[in-house]
Every structure is written in C-alpha cells, then in structure tokens.
Amino acid sequence: MLEISKYAWQQLQAAVGFDPNREISGFGKIKVDEDNGCIVLLEILIPPQQVAAAHVDINTESLSWLLGEVVKRGDQPEDWMHHWWHSHAMMPTSPSGTDHNTLAMLACEQDDAWAVGLVVGAKHEPTA
DSSP: EEEHHHHHHHHHHHHHHHOOSSSEEEEEEEEEETTTEEEEEEEEEEEOOOOOSEEEEEEEEHHHHHHHHHHHOOOOOGTTTTEEEETTTTSSSOOOOOHHHHHHHHHTTTOOOEEEEEEEEOOOOOOO
16 A cells, blocks of 8 residues: 655645646655555655656666766665656556556666655545
C-alpha cells in the first residue's frame, strides 16, 4: 500500500494544478514502514521536462538534474528512484500501457528490482 504524506499531497496538488491541461512527471522520496508494510511518499521533486496534453518526456539531462538535487540534499538516490509519479491531464487516472512499461523499466534499473508508481489527475484523484 502507498501512503502519501500531507506535504507530498500538497506538492502533487500544486504541481498538477499549475497547468491541468498538461501532464507532468517527477520522482518521490519514499520510506518503507517496516511495521505495517506501507510505502510512504514523503515529498516530490520535478525535474526539467517536456510536457504536453497526453505525454511527458524526461531525458537523461533531467535525470542528471534529479540526482544532483538529491545529492545536494544529502539524500540517497535509492530513496528517490523507487517512486515515479505523473499526472493524466483531464483523463482518468488509470495507468496506461506506457505507464506500466515505464514503471517496469524503472524497477529494472534498481538493484532490488522494484518501483512504485502513482498517477494523479486534474481532479486530484490518485491511482497507485
């Protein structure tokens, strides 16, 4: 199960609400709560990206920016690379085939081979 902190939820609402007619994407800092088996989304970062109404592109320069920000904060990259989120502009939050493929690709990049995704819509209804 994915639990979203109040701070992360406010960040997501602001990011999606900025231009609800375009998709936006980012990564989240997570922790695994060993007591209840929950993954907790603590906060998000939004790398530079190309956005449009039906897709968003994050390239290698964007990922380099993200890793630089993570290091500047003193965080561990693995705390950020297990969670990918994006919005669906004016569409239902059901993950698409492309979303599933992107998440699978991200999971394959991790040493422990897992990742969690979140899709948020303009009406702020999440699907994990």
